[in-house]
Amino acid sequence: MAPNLLAPDWLAEPADANALSPALWSRTVHREGADLVVGGVTAASLAERFGTPLYVVDExxxxxxxxxxxxxxxxxxxxxxxxxxxxxxxxxxxxxxxxxxxxxxxxxxxxxxxxxxxxxxxxxxxxxxxxxxxxxxxxxxxxxxxxxxxxxxxxxxxxxxxxxxxxxxxxxxxxxxxxxxxxxxxxxxxxxxxxxxxxxxxxxxxxxxxxxxxxxxxxxxxxxxxxxxxxxxxxxxxxxxxxxxxxxxxxxxxxxxxxxxxxxxxxxxxxxxxxxxxxxxxxxxxxxxxxxxxxxxxxxxxxxxxxxxxxxxxxxxGAAGLTLYTVGTTKDVEVSIGDDGETAVRRYVSIDGGMSDNARTALYGADYSARIADRLSDAPPALVRVAGKHCESGDIVVDADYLPGDVAPGDLLAVPATGAYCWSLSSNYNYVGRPAVVAVRDGEARVIVRGETEADLLARDTAYQPVPTVEGVNA
Structure with a gap:
């Protein structure tokens, strides 16, 4: 299969889009069957327990x-x-x-x-x-x-x-x-x-x-x-x-x-x-x-x-951290290349986070990588751009990488090397709460920085009046 012409020169199409390059991940990251494991804890269990987006630090x-x-x-x-x-x-x-x-x-x-x-x-x-x-x-x-x-x-x-x-x-x-x-x-x-x-x-x-x-x-x-x-x-x-x-x-x-x-x-x-x-x-x-x-x-x-x-x-x-996201939508976009009418397809994979939890791509043109964290696939690699949910065309987390071509809504994505300058540059753009930070070690996970809720965001607004409740239930 011919390489996707939209791929940057440095990005080689992998033989296996499930494979983990050790240089990009914390040292305890590996696969146990289909599951990506960090610090002895599966990414899927972290997402289920703490939700996504989620910063994970390998203590x-x-x-x-x-x-x-x-x-x-x-x-x-x-x-x-x-x-x-x-x-x-x-x-x-x-x-x-x-x-x-x-x-x-x-x-x-x-x-x-x-x-x-x-x-x-x-x-x-x-x-x-x-x-x-x-x-x-x-x-x-x-x-x-x-x-x-x-x-x-x-x-x-x-x-x-x-x-x-x-x-x-x-x-x-x-x-x-x-x-x-x-x-x-x-x-x-x-x-x-x-x-x-x-x-x-x-x-x-x-x-x-x-x-x-x-x-x-x-x-x-x-x-x-x-x-x-x-x-x-x-x-x-x-x-x-x-x-x-x-x-x-x-x-x-x-x-x-x-x-x-x-x-x-x-x-x-x-x-x-x-x-x-x-x-x-x-x-x-x-x-x-x-x-x-x-x-x-x-x-x-x-x-x-x-x-x-x-x-x-x-x-x-930096390499000791990763971020977990859940895929929400995917779409293929046909892109014109040059003036001779040639085109190529870029697949946009949209996640439940974005530039509010990783601003480096938008700020500096930084490059990141991604892998599906909760399953394996034998589908051929597809060039993807991992995009955030924010109202901004520059809201990109991973500009270019290859994922299995059957990447779909509900998949759990892991982006490695996010331990530095991601949480510290995070924001509340679009009134999105900043994710929690979880430390993992020896099969145990604990929150070291609590994630923000909508209640936290509203509490800073001096005009906010909590909705009255009746017997503990929102009226």
Missing amino acids: QDVRDRAAEVHAAFLAAFERVGSRAKVYYAGKAFLSIEVARWMAEAGLNIDVCSGGELAVALAAGVDPARLGFHGNNKSLAEIDRAVAAGVGAIIIDSVQEIDRVAEASARHGRTQRVRLRVNSGVHAHTHAFLATAHEDQKFGIGLADAPAAVERIRGAGSLEFLGLHCHIGSQIFGADGFAESAARLLAVHQQLLAAGDVPELNLGGGFGIAYTTADDPSPIGELATRIAQTVADGCAELGIPVPVVAFEPGRTII
């Missing part, structure tokens, strides 16, 4: 990946005579339970709002193990972070230096800070091109760092830890980190002339596989190469290797 996989990432960076920098710090990037997905898993794995936590700070504190995480990010922290957020004893505040602008210094002095504390800078390295390009001035909202130019650090050091209530830089997201290799580190170390050396610079934070952005075309480098290889690059750079400059910090998020929790 053991999250814990294992957190421990592996932590160990990889610690070992890599120990080999070059230094230490590493690993901060879990809470923006990927944060709940009280997840914050506790990270702390138990030995990780620090990176937060970037008052709400994320509140979650980490509610989880009982030692404030000294928190880093506080943000390009526009409010005065109240800064005050709360300082009062709580946050281990590091990442200064994002010159104006913020005085704000943090004043809050620290008011609370009688010496607040440790990092300075976010832009190295000019763009991880999404192959050449990692530098620009003289970065056109983005985060950080300050690398050339402006010495003056800002001098100002930080002049504030009696601040302690300068080092520079911070984040070069992008969904990065598969180490080249961008290596180039960025080289540029940062040149300024790091300059700053050492006037005082201590104990740390260097190279940020996060390590990628994962969303489709079979994705091939990210193993985290151990990345850690080893980055550590050696930093060590070599320091040797050339004649300076000691600093403590190097990282902020992984997606690589810890």
